[in-house]
Structures are given as structure tokens and as C-alpha cells.
Amino acid sequence: MTARSSTPGRVDPGAAVTRRGGPRRGRGERAVERGLAFWLLLPTLAALGIIVAYPVGRAVVRSLFDDPIHGAPAFVGFANYAEALWGFERLDFWNAFGNTVLFTVVTVAVETLLGLVMALVMHRAFRGRGIVRAAVLLPWALPTAVSAVMWGWMLQPGGIVNALLGTEIVWGGAEWPAKWSIMFAEIWKTSPFVALLILAGLQTIPPHLYEAAAIDGASAWRRFTSITLPLVKPALVVAVLFRTLDALRMYDLPQILTGGANNTNTLSMLVIQAATRELKQGYGGALSTITFLFVFLCAFLLIKAIGANVFAGFGQAEGGARR
Amino acid sequence: MSTTATAGQGAAGTRNTRSRRPLTWESWVIAGGILLLVLYCLAPFYWMFVSSIKGPGEIASNSLWPADPTLVNYRGVFGGENHFGYAVRNSLIIAVATTTLAMVIAVFSAYALARLRFRGRNLVLGLVLASSMFPGVAIVTPLYQLFSDWGWIDQYQAMVLPNISFALPLAIFVLTTFFREMPWELEEAARVDGCGPVGAFARVILPLATPGVATTALLVFFAAWNEYLISSVVSITLASNPVTVALAKFAGDTEFQQPFGSQMAAGVVVTLPLVVLVLLFQRRIVRGLSAGGFR
Numbered sequence: 001m002t003a004r005s006s007t008p009g010r011v012d013p014g015a016a017v018t019r020r021g022g023p024r025r026g027r028g029e030r031a032v033e034r035g036l037a038f039w040l041l042l043p044t045l046a047a048l049g050i051i052v053a054y055p056v057g058r059a060v061v062r063s064l065f066d067d068p069i070h071g072a073p074a075f076v077g078f079a080n081y082a083e084a085l086w087g088f089e090r091l092d093f094w095n096a097f098g099n100t101v102l103f104t105v106v107t108v109a110v111e112t113l114l115g116l117v118m119a120l121v122m123h124r125a126f127r128g129r130g131i132v133r134a135a136v137l138l139p140w141a142l143p144t145a146v147s148a149v150m151w152g153w154m155l156q157p158g159g160i161v162n163a164l165l166g167t168e169i170v171w172g173g174a175e176w177p178a179k180w181s182i183m184f185a186e187i188w189k190t191s192p193f194v195a196l197l198i199l200a201g202l203q204t205i206p207p208h209l210y211e212a213a214a215i216d217g218a219s220a221w222r223r224f225t226s227i228t229l230p231l232v233k234p235a236l237v238v239a240v241l242f243r244t245l246d247a248l249r250m251y252d253l254p255q256i257l258t259g260g261a262n263n264t265n266t267l268s269m270l271v272i273q274a275a276t277r278e279l280k281q282g283y284g285g286a287l288s289t290i291t292f293l294f295v296f297l298c299a300f301l302l303i304k305a306i307g308a309n310v311f312a313g314f315g316q317a318e319g320g321a322r323r
Numbered sequence: 324m325s326t327t328a329t330a331g332q333g334a335a336g337t338r339n340t341r342s343r344r345p346l347t348w349e350s351w352v353i354a355g356g357i358l359l360l361v362l363y364c365l366a367p368f369y370w371m372f373v374s375s376i377k378g379p380g381e382i383a384s385n386s387l388w389p390a391d392p393t394l395v396n397y398r399g400v401f402g403g404e405n406h407f408g409y410a411v412r413n414s415l416i417i418a419v420a421t422t423t424l425a426m427v428i429a430v431f432s433a434y435a436l437a438r439l440r441f442r443g444r445n446l447v448l449g450l451v452l453a454s455s456m457f458p459g460v461a462i463v464t465p466l467y468q469l470f471s472d473w474g475w476i477d478q479y480q481a482m483v484l485p486n487i488s489f490a491l492p493l494a495i496f497v498l499t500t501f502f503r504e505m506p507w508e509l510e511e512a513a514r515v516d517g518c519g520p521v522g523a524f525a526r527v528i529l530p531l532a533t534p535g536v537a538t539t540a541l542l543v544f545f546a547a548w549n550e551y552l553i554s555s556v557v558s559i560t561l562a563s564n565p566v567t568v569a570l571a572k573f574a575g576d577t578e579f580q581q582p583f584g585s586q587m588a589a590g591v592v593v594t595l596p597l598v599v600l601v602l603l604f605q606r607r608i609v610r611g612l613s614a615g616g617f618r
Contacts, residue, residue, distance in 0.1 A: 030440065033439045033440060033441060034439075034441040034442070036435070036439060036520075037435040037439040037441040037444075038441075040431040040432060040434060040435035040439075041431070041432050041435050041436075041447055043427075043428040043431060043432070044428055044429070044431070044432040044447075044451070044491055044495065045447070045450075047428065047484070047487055047488045047491060048450065048451070048454050048488055048491065050484070050488075051462065051466070051484055051485050051487075051488035052454045052457065052462060052488055053454075054465075054469075055461070055462035055465035055466045055469065056457065056461050056462055056465075058465040058468075058469075059461055059462065059464065059465045062464075062465070117356075118356075118360055121353055121356035121357060121360060122357070122360070124350075124353045128357075130605060130606070131361075132357060132360070132361060133605045133606070133609060134601050134602050134605040135360075135361045135364045135365055136360065136364055137601045137605055137608055137609070138364055138365065138368065138594075138597070138598065138601055139364055139367075141545055141549075141597045141600070141601050142549075142594060142597065143548065143549035143551065143566070143567050143593060144549065144551060144567075145549075145551045145566075145567035145568070145570055145571050146566075146567070146570060146590045146593050146594065148571070149570055149571065149586050149590060150367055150370075150371050150587070150590055151367070153371070153374060153583050153586065153587060154367065154370060156583075158383060158385075159385070160370055160385050163385040188363070188367065192360075192363075192364055193612075196609055196612060196613070197612065197613060200609070200612075200613035235613075245456050248458070249458040249459060249460070251459070251460060251551075251552050252551040252552065252567075255571075256571045267458075267460075268458060268459075268460040268552075271460040271461075271463070271464075272460055272463060272552075272556070275463065275464035275467075276464070276467075276556065281464060284464055285464070285465075288458070288460055288461040288462075288463075288464070289461070291458050291460060291461060292457055292458055292461040295456060295457065295458050296453075296456065296457070299456050
């Protein structure tokens with residue numbers, strides 16, 4: 001990416017600074033910049049250190065100790081991890097793990113498809129675009145806690161959803177209806193948002209590409225698969241990546257909607273239950289570390305699999321990948 | 324804009340033909356799609372509102388409009404056991420404090436990342452990105468213990484500080500993108516004319532960056548207003564409960580009859596300010612979201 005920053009014809013204010021011994025800045029000024037950068041970044045690093053790095057470290061250390069009812073915890077190595085993965089508690093763990101993966105795969109898949117369709121529809125609409133955009137933003141802006149309470153009301157046995165569907169499903173009363181209500185509510189809240197991200201990608205596609213393709217006799221479907229999809233891919237990729245990471249951490253919605261009843265626990269809920277309700281901090285620490293590693297593994301695999309440089313606009317690519 | 328003159332003409336040409344085109348079946352499909360989309364997004368809000376103005380006798384009915392609209396649920400929300408007004412005040416304090424502090428810190432960092440060259444820059448970027456990905460539950464218990472040691476349980480700062488840390492990656496991400504677009508030559512010119520580095524930044528860049536900063540502040544505010552996980556653990560009493568926790572609480576305490584009417588009324592109270600903000604700033608929010616690319 002760095003090589004691209006010196007593309008001829010592109011005025012790049014960063015280039016002069018990057019170039020060693022550049023014409024505008026001497027050694028002294030670069031030292032000043034380094035010092036300034038340190039002080040400017042210090043608050044961020046301190047905030048992330050206290051609230052992210054330190055607690056994560058503490059949880060990892062605590063996960064290596066047991067949970068005695070009286071007295072000080074003793075070092076037990078990876079016993080808490082073994083307990084979760086194939087010990088006495090494994091059923092709870094693997095159920096929560098399975099639910100987390102199920103919720104993530106289903107919601108992200110549906111959100112992406114639905115979001116793509118919504119984005120294609122919005123891309124064509126011209127009049128009243130502001131109103132449509134505001135409507136689409138509202139589910140995203142609504143706190144998940146409120147959304148959960150709202151869906152809880154609509155999914156009551158005698159509620160509006162059953163009335164509209166003509167069914168008498170007790171949504172909170174059995175495993176699969178409970179799981180579906182969580183997934184419905186999640187999809188409702190986030191697919192409009194995915195649509196907005198994809199729409200932003202659609203709007204960067206130059207219209208003359210479609211005209212040229214139409215002149216060459218390409219069908220609408222062909223234009224969609226050969227022009228729209230490849231060009232909207234970066235936006236899709238960003239949406240899928242961040243939605244996946246969010247879905248893997250799902251907590252508020254299932255916690256408030258079902259409280260984990262009927263096998264709807266997610267990994268995040270299990271961590272909180274172990275640590276707060278059961279006061280098992282060592283075991284809870286092991287669960288949180290596993291969740292943490294799992295989310296990171298998924299992030300790593302996704303970024304690897306996708307291949308595209310998702311963070312191109314952010315890292316060292318100065319101007320190269322920017323639109 | 325790198326569009327050449329011919330491409331510009333081409334675009335203008337299409338726009339003309341498009342607006343002149345008569346209503347085809349295709350435009351009807353699109354209009355129908357838009358209608359469905361808006362209905363999909365807004366229908367649950369409508370139902371929440373209608374339920375909130377139905378009295379106890381009518382709440383169970385699924386009529387689309389109450390026969391006898393009443394404000395009894397709203398009185399229940401703000402009076403009685405619920406005192407939802409406290410929660411609204413708490414959320415406002417927490418969200419405003421989070422937004423102000425996070426923005427100051429994020430502007431510093433984004434300036435450094437967008438403008439300065441230094442070793443370890445990519446490391447900092449990596450750390451910021453990584454902390455945006457990690458699961459919040461991984462820190463709740465240690466954080467609870469830490470805050471207990473400090474006597475912070477039930478205090479605003481126990482929610483403000485974590486909110487700041489959660490907001491920083493997004494805010495830095497979005498602001499860095501905005502700062503990259505700034506005309507930095509103007510700042511250099513100001514410095515040549517005798518402004519100090521701080522003066523040059525404050526007088527030239529900051530005014531130009533205001534839209535970007537405002538957009539980011541809005542996103543941070545939304546995130547802080549919506550936070551639930553940390554608050555549900557570190558905020559125990561009504562005195563510090565934000566709206567999200569208070570709402571979920573007066574749902575779950577009784578097993579027999581959930582006070583759905585007042586829950587929906589509380590939901591409307593929480594949603595109204597969001598509706599106003601979204602209507603006012605939808606263009607900004609969308610721009611910020613696509614700059615940040617996530618959440």
C-alpha cells in the first residue's frame with residue numbers, strides 16, 4: 001500500500017513527511033512530532049489500558065485459580081478451562097457456544113441478504129430520501145434494551161405478532177420459538193443498518209459502467225453480478241465483518257428477552273451468570289477468556305478469508321485506497 | 324472530485340433521461356419496496372406508541388388505535404415505584420459526560436494519527452482496532468472488582484469511564500478519516516504566517532473539522548445512551564440506573580403481570596429524543612457511519 005502513495009498525479013500531503021530527510025522537515029522537527037504524538041495519544045492509551053487491557057489481564061490471571069467457598073483461591077492451572085470444555089459444566093458451555101454460533105450465522109446471513117435488497121431499493125429512490133434514511137436509522141438508534149422490551153411485548157401469547165400471523169405460539173415458552181424471537185428482533189434492528197452501509201458502497205459505483213454494459217447487451221442480472229456485486233464487495237465485507245463480531249458478543253437482547261430460558265444462553269450471558277449470579281470468578285474468567293479468544297479467532301479468520309484490505313483507509317495506506 | 328468533464332456530462336445526461344422517464348412497472352416495484360421498507364422499520368415503533376396510550380382495560384386488545392387514549396401509563400412511568408425521570412436524568416449526565424470527554428481525547432489521538440509521523444503508529448492503530456473487537460463481557464467482572472475497591476459502584480464515573488473506552492476506537496476511526504480530508508496546507512500557511520502549532524490547529528483546522536467532530540459526537544452519544552452491559556453490573560440502585568437498565572428492571576421484577584403499558588410508555592420516552600436527533604442529523608449520521616464502517 002505504501003508504494004501506491006507515490007502514485008503520480010496525486011497530491012499527497014503525507015509524502016513529504018514520510019520521505020526520509022524530506023525537504024520540508026528536518027531531524028529536529030521530526031523529534032518534536034514524535035514527542036507531540038506521544039502526549040496526544042497518551043489519554044487514549046491510558047483509557048484503553050485501564051478499562052480494557054488491565055481487566056482482560058486480570059480476568060486471564062484469575063481464570064487460573066479456583067473458586068473456594070472460603071479462603072483464598074489456589075492456583076489450578078487450566079482446570080477451569082477443562083471444566084468448561086469437557087468437565088461437569090460442558091453442557092452449559094457447548095449449548096451457549098452453539099447458540100452463539102447459530103445466532104451469528106443466521107442473523108448475519110439474513111441481515112446481509114435483506115440489507116442488500118433494501119440498499120438496492122433505496123439506491124433507486126430519489127424523492128423523500130431523507131425521510132426514508134431517517135426511518136432506516138431508527139431501529140439502529142434504538143437502545144437494544146428498549147428493542148428487547150418492545151419485542152417482548154409484541155411476542156406475547158396474545159400479542160400483535162401472533163394476531164398478525166394468526167397463530168398462538170408461546171414465543172418465550174419453548175426452545176425454538178424463543179431462539180427465533182431473538183433472531184427476529186436482532187435481524188429487525190440491524191438489517192436496515194447493514195442496508196445503509198451497502199448503500200454507501202453502491203453510491204460509489206459510477207453510472208457510466210452500467211450504461212456501457214447495457215449498450216453491450218448485458219442483461220440486468222449480468223450487470224448485477226458483474227458490476228454491482230464486485231464493486232460493492234468492500235462495503236459488504238465491512239458490514240459482514242463488524243456485524244459478525246457484534247453478533248458473537250450478543251448480550252442485551254437475549255438477556256432481556258428470554259433471560260437465557262429454554263436454552264437461549266449466549267457465551268456472553270454465560271460469563272455474566274458465572275461471575276455475578278454464581279460468584280465463580282475463576283470459572284467466569286476462563287469463560288470470558290475463551291469467548292475473547294473465540295471472537296478474536298473469528299475476526300482473524302474473517303479478515304484472512306476476505307483478503308481485501310478492510311482497513312486500507314486506516315493503516316499506512318496514505319491516500320492509496322481512499323476513494 | 325476526479326471526475327473528468329466528459330464523465331460529468333455523461334452523469335448529467337443520465338439524470339435528465341431518468342427524470343423524464345415515464346412511470347414504468349419498475350418504478351412501481353421500487354415505490355412498493357420503499358413503502359415496505361419504511362413499514363418494516365416503523366411499524367414496531369407505532370405499536371409501541373399505540374400500546375403506551377391504551378389503558379389497563381384495553382392493553383390486551385390488538386386494535387390498531389385505542390378507543391379511549393389515556394396518559395395513565397406515562398403517569399405510572401414517572402410516578403409510583405418507577406421514577407423513570409431519575410433514569411432519564413442519569414442517562415443524560417452519563418451520555419453527555421462520555422461524549423464530551425471521549426471527543427476531547429479522540430480529537431487529540433486522531434490528529435496524531437492522521438497528521439504526525441512517528442514510530443509505533445501502526446501498533447497504536449492495531450491496539451485501537453483490537454480493542455474495538457473484543458467482547459465487553461471479558462472485562463465486566465474484573466471491572467466490577469476494581470470499581471468496588473475504588474468505591475465507584477453506583478457512581479456515574481463507573482459508567483462514564485468504560486463508555487469512553489468503548490467509544491474511543493469508533494471515534495478515532497471516524498475522526499481520522501475526516502482529518503485525512505483536511506486541507507493541511509492551510510495549517511502550514513498559518514504557521515508560516517506566525518501562528519503557533521496549537522493556534523494554527525485551533526484557528527484553521529478545527530473550524531473546518533466541526534462537521535466531522537459533530538457527527539462523531541453524535542455517534543458517541545448514541546452509543547453511550549444505549550449502553551447496557553456494564554451499567555447493568557456497576558449500577559445497582561435507581562439513583563444511578565440509566566434508562567436502559569431501569570427499563571429492563573421494571574420489566575423483570577414481577578413474575579406475574581408485567582407492566583407492559585408503562586414499559587411501552589417508558590420505551591416511547593427513551594425513543595423520542597432519538598427520533599428528533601435522527602430526523603435532524605440523518606445525513607450526518609449516515610456519513611459518519613460509512614466513514615467508520617461499523618456499528
